[in-house]
Amino acid sequence: MRAIVTDGDGSIWEESHDRPDPEPGEVLVKIRAVGICGSDIGLIEGEGPPWKRYPLVPGHEVCAEVVELGEDVDSLSVGDRVVLHGFCYCGTCTPCREGRYYQCEDLREIGFTVAGGYREYAAFPAYTLNPIPDGLSDLEACQIDSAACTLHAMKRLETSVTDTAAVLGPGALGLFGVQLLRARGVRDVVLTGTREARLEAGRDLGATKTISVREEDPVAAIDDYTDGDGVDVCVEAAGAGDVVNTCLKIAAKGGQIALTGVFDGPREIDPNDVVAKELSVVGGVTAAHAVDDVIELFERGDLTINGIVTHEFDLVDYQEAIQCVRERRDGVVKAVLRP
Template sequence: MSDREHTEAVPDGGVQRAVVTDGTGTAWAEDREIPDPGPGEALVRVTAIGICGSDVGLVEGEGPPWTDFPVVLGHEVAGEVVELGEGVDDLEVGQRVALHGFVYCGTCGACRDGRYYQCDDLKEIGFTVDGGYRKYAAWPAYTLTPLPDDVSDVEATQIDSAGCTLHAMNRVETSFTDTAAVLGPGALGLYGVQLLRAQGVTDVVLTGTRDEPLEAGRKLGATRTVNICEEDPVEAIRAHTDGRGVDICVEAAGAGDVLETCVQSAAKQGKIVLTGVFGERKAIDPDQIVAKELTVVGGVTASHAVDEVIELFRRGDLTVDGVVTHEFPLEEFEEAFKTIRERRDGIVKAVLRP
């Protein structure tokens, strides 16, 4: 069902409330002018914003090295184009769009190689460029992907999360005969379960610390779930695979001993896909990587995966059911953050509505 609404007039000379952080442990709402779109930009009316774990981290001063405080939070954005800047001819007013928020030069070696997310002059919406925790925002038109009517606003906010996992997984090959483990039942992990199933991998173990998201993972296709507070994950995974280990291990937690769990749980010549951000050094046993001839890859961003994720949502191979568990009005962002930090009410992922 479409979330399309009638395009509303943008208030002339208006102001809006935007949620800002300086990375010192607080976020607040302040008045900001509604921007005019510059050349190559589109003005977007934000209709929904996913709260990424990195948003909560930014409030505490955690973020990529290019973060520029103070900044308006929010990069998991669905919206509607309400005005076009000069030279924009690939978008239309009234078109629903999803944000993929990398602003890049297009001329450095990484950009020429298609790795725009590793641009030498990288800027990122919600980190160095003001993001979507507001009602109106003007961004480069190339950061906006048109949405079909049968992809909802809430689904559109999840394109980035699902795309991050897919981009990383696309760096290794999978087979329908593989066994897999997904470590971490947050949004990245729950999309990982679904993406593995979509690729034909039917035997998937999901590990985590909370029963509610683990149960969501079971409903989304996990064959076996392991609460690591009650079972040793390595022993459980190896027992599930008759001692062999898994062919693919998707790390989606970014915390604890999950890296060592990956190395110990992987089968000989297994593949380890890292998607989490740890923010600190972690120790692993390199002898396991050498002896078992493991392939270890990392993945960052939803690069080159946005269109594929949109199609997966359209086909029903991806769902937000059990992943997006809460919605809040934008003005209740503090309550939303508190619910996430305290892991209240079985929350997995929350969406804000301006």
């Protein structure tokens, strides 16, 4: 079978691999769609979590079809379409026992330390796969992980219908953030970013105001928009630049901030912004405990991939797809590979 591999030095290539056989507790799946995440581009460049392992087949935004069951698997059936939630964990350490399996002391992560979805077939532990309803398309399904990453962080925030919220970063996570805030009843959502096409997509998805940070200072613009009060809720989804400080500056007194972007290094902040305004700042970098909720939100029509999944490529065209995402060509937000 075809598999796409990187060693983290900036290159990615195709190899021919044997189709895997499922071990006990595993399921053999045929990959139907896999999103190209920004973290995949980082992995190709050698970035990413300290537990990454090379050489590696990337890809964690996976929709697949079950083709064979390993021994002792009774939670799935051949023919099921499934979505991947790619954490492999021990189940016995303290974080696992407390439900924080994504912080397992022996964590392995599909697409980061375990071969992911940039291939035609894969054998994954059955517990990493969630069946999806017939009404969800493959493209919607492969974006469940993105939306659930944002929702996992937002579950740590309390929102009200009277809140004014800001989303910083109009990539996939941010555009899902706009929709998730609207689904929670927040009607006043500001979206900031650098690219007009993505800001326009945000307006179509429910943002009530958009700010191009290339054209105006987002802190001053939000201060003006809120009559100096700031925003009650801030969802950071950029993982770049000085966006953390922007969050601290635009937050209202007693405001809440969720950081979901993965940064390329440390950032300097003024802790007095947190102290003086008594801000609550939380982080989130996983789809844990949010996958089922996102499936339901897609089914209800509260989430859409319109304006988010903008490009599809056959797996054989992976080089073109990677370059499209890397260079942000042709208005790409999310590109998907179809093996």
